[in-house]
Amino acid sequence: MTAEADEKAQKTDDFCCASCSEKVHVEEEDKTPSCPNGHKEFETRRNGPGNKS
């Protein structure tokens, strides 16, 4: 799953920048911030069971 900066987050989560892997924390109903390095695309990561590393 991916997310973009300035889109409203559907849930509180940690996003991982698709370009540089920087982690960004997002609160539900808040707009997704840009990555500290200026990127605007994120992959959402989950730590639930079944997540292969």
Ligand SMILES: [Zn+2]
């Ligand atoms: Zn980045």
